[in-house]
Amino acid sequence: MIKKFAKYAPNKISAKEVETELIRSREETLKLSQDSNYYHESVDRSIAEKLLKDYYNKYGETLDGLFLIRKCSASLGDYSLSMICKGVCYHYRVNHSIDAYYVLDDGPLIHGLDELIKHYRLDPHGLPCRLSTRFVPNSILPSISRVLGYTNPLHLACSCVAEVNKVKLILKSSNKPDINEKDDFGRTALHIACEYDNINALEELIEANAIVNIRARDGSTPLHTAAEFGSIQCLEYLLKCGRANPMERNMTNNWVPLHEAASRDHYTCVNALLNYGLPDKPRTSDNQTPLDLAIECGHKRTAQILRNFIPIESRIKMNEFLHDASVTREKAKQLLDGYKYDNGRYLVRKTQRDENIFVLSLMFNEEFFNYEICLKDQSNGRYYFIDDGPYFRSLPQLIEHYSKYEDGLPGLLTRPISPNVDIVRSSFNNNNTKFSNQPVTRQTSILSSSSLQNQQLQDILTKQLMQTSISSNSSNNFKMDTLSKTNLFKSRTLLNENKRSATNQLSRKLSKISINEIQLQAIIGEGEFGTVYKGTYNGKQVAVKRLKDSTASNDFMREADIMGTFNNPCILKIFGLVQDKNCLMMVQELMICSILEKLWNSPNEVTENHLKLWSSQIALGMQHMEEQKIVHRDLAARNVLLASMSQIKISDFGLSRSTDAFTNAYTQTTEDVWSYGITLWEMFSYGDQPYGNMNGSEVYMYIQSGQRLQRPASCPKNTYKVMLQCWDWEEDKRPTFRELNQFFQNDNDYQKTLTVLKSFR
Secondary structure: OOOOOOOOOOOOOOHHHHHHHHHHHHHHHHHHHHHHOOEEOOOOHHHHHHHHHHHHHHHHHHHOOEEEEEEOOOOOOOEEEEEEEOOEEEEEEEEEOOOOEEEEOOOOOEEOHHHHHHHHHHOOOOOOOOOOOOEOOOEOOOHHHOOOOOOOHHHHHHOOHHHHHHHHHHHHOOOOOOOOOOOOOOOOHHHHHHHOOOHHHHHHHHHOOOOOOOOOOOOOOHHHHHHHOOOHHHHHHHHHOOOOOOOOOOOOOOOOHHHHHHHOOOHHHHHHHHHOOOOOOOOOOOOOOHHHHHHHOOOHHHHHHHHHOOOOOOOOOHHHOEEOOOOOHHHHHHHHHOOOOOOOEEEEEEOOOOOOEEEEEEEEOOEEEEEEEEEEEEOOEEEEEEOOOOOEOOHHHHHHHHHHOOOOOOOOOOOEOOOOOHHHHHHHHOOOOOOOOOOOOOOOOOOOOOHHHHHHHHHHHHHHHHHOOOOOOOOOOOOOOHHHHHHHHHHHHHHHHHHHOOHHHHHHHOOEOOHHHEEEEEEEEEOOOEEEEEEEEOOEEEEEEEEOOHHHHHHHHHHHHHHHOOOOOOEOOEEEEEEEOOEEEEEEEOOOEEHHHHHHHOHHHOOHHHHHHHHHHHHHHHHHHHHOOEEOOOOOHHHEEEEEOOEEEEOOOOOOEEHHHOOOHHHOHHHHHHHHHHHHHHHHOOOOOOOOOOOHHHHHHHHHOOOOOOOOOOOOHHHHHHHHHHOOOOHHHOOOHHHHHHHHHHOHHHOHHHHHHHHHO
């Protein structure tokens, strides 16, 4: 239980006293957690069955429902529930949703693994029997997965403003508790610091990489707590320095921090949130806005602030994105297909059936989405909204909001398709190339990558950058008009066609898998030409890529054939092909997510050591490709996948080719080396967009003038030196991947690579 300390309690405590208190607290926690130490981190399915059967054989049917929880090796963040009933073992995937929310099969979404266990102890809910109060003991669940924890000295210190020195000592100690551990009430140290407006403790916690958007038992984030208690210092620090998401909703009532501040008359917090550029009319699950709550609670001053608030006029203009009703769903898809590799491209179109309804069409991860934008008349004006999102006074304000916050969409909106310009060029772009002369504009973290920028450089700079030495004083030497771009497309298309005739013969070396050996489960991805399923093959979980457009079968077979030539721990493995009548499927390793997704979604979980390890592994994989005389041509952080936090796999070989197929110098491995440098920059900048908002021509002039991307703050100097070598203007001066791999193996900071190499051998 948190005690209400005096706000300015004595601040005299020694490091030795702190150590003693931490050790005693750990011992008490171990005693208290005896009834929940059912977690086995490194146990696989077979060992789990042995443990369960050993206990069951010893005690008999009285142990029906005996269980354990183990880490899921196939998916980061997921867990597996293993149980035994009537002598038979069962295994269930416990899927991680957000924060500490989990779901078992098609059951309810439950906050906390500990609460999920309680749920299935009360009733089987589809399991063969209820979970028993008995389990195979080992250790307590990770704190990040639990909704309730045990109050520790860090929680207590954060509740007292004067004990910042104690907070520092605790965080420096080798015996410190998990910084994200929850207390008896389900609150983290960050929540407690915000409750007491303990700004000094908050700064220390964020500096120590506490998760800023973590949820307490009641579903609130630390920013919710700061708004609830009127802790203005903490609120402003979380927004400006902690990068907290002010549009995170409480899972229980859909409240955002602005609702909390308005309902409690904390008008200084209301002003701070509005001045941060947030919408003033987000809605709760009961459809109430902050103004509705302020009026309901009788908070006149807060209500006046909200009633008189006038949002800043949007910088986005209606004619940049709004298309008339002649643009149907099919036409919108045709337009966006020209930018399918450009995440966040969008347009808004009017509907023929109702003049008060618009549709937002969006391309994300090569998938086409449509969202109705409804119009609502109220006494004080007309408002636009999507689903249960905020009300906006105009379409441009709505678009600008979703350009800053996903807020329910699959990703951020980036660049619109103009009704005047992009319709003309969509027919040119609607081929099977990845060219776009418009770069992704990333205003905040979105699911995109450097692949587009790399491809722009490859398409725009190829012969210029790889073959020609251009004087930095001649600004007219670089003029890439539409005709030259078209010719470049033609040359690449011809090269592709020359290779297609050999793909069916080459694919014979791949294993042929019977369709009966594959069990398809949930869809985990879908594009225009194919669907990716989670499935099983030979008792292991796999990813199954199924082709649904037969016109792309040659490209599909070529990619499979190229993958089949690799045998390297750092390249995604293909198990074989399924060819059954009209069904063509590729069976691959199942991965967790891409590096880029990890950097954007969970940056606090990625340390410098992870980045160093991943850098060396990418170099190892690319060295193998280099030795096989294969160029990737699309190396980027989004195409490097995580098998675990200590193992990456290079993927996406749709553009890869054999160097023997090319006579032009621009398609050699030096192109991949340049992209490797960009990929490292993406990683050490934690997913920032290379070159910002510059278009292809601007990037070329920037590079040609001798400028290069600046060293990210978290990037070691020797690693940045490697990047600069990869970006040498003269291609023959760039290192080979063999040389890059040797650099990492010889550097003391990168010795973890050797462990991977030894395990592979």
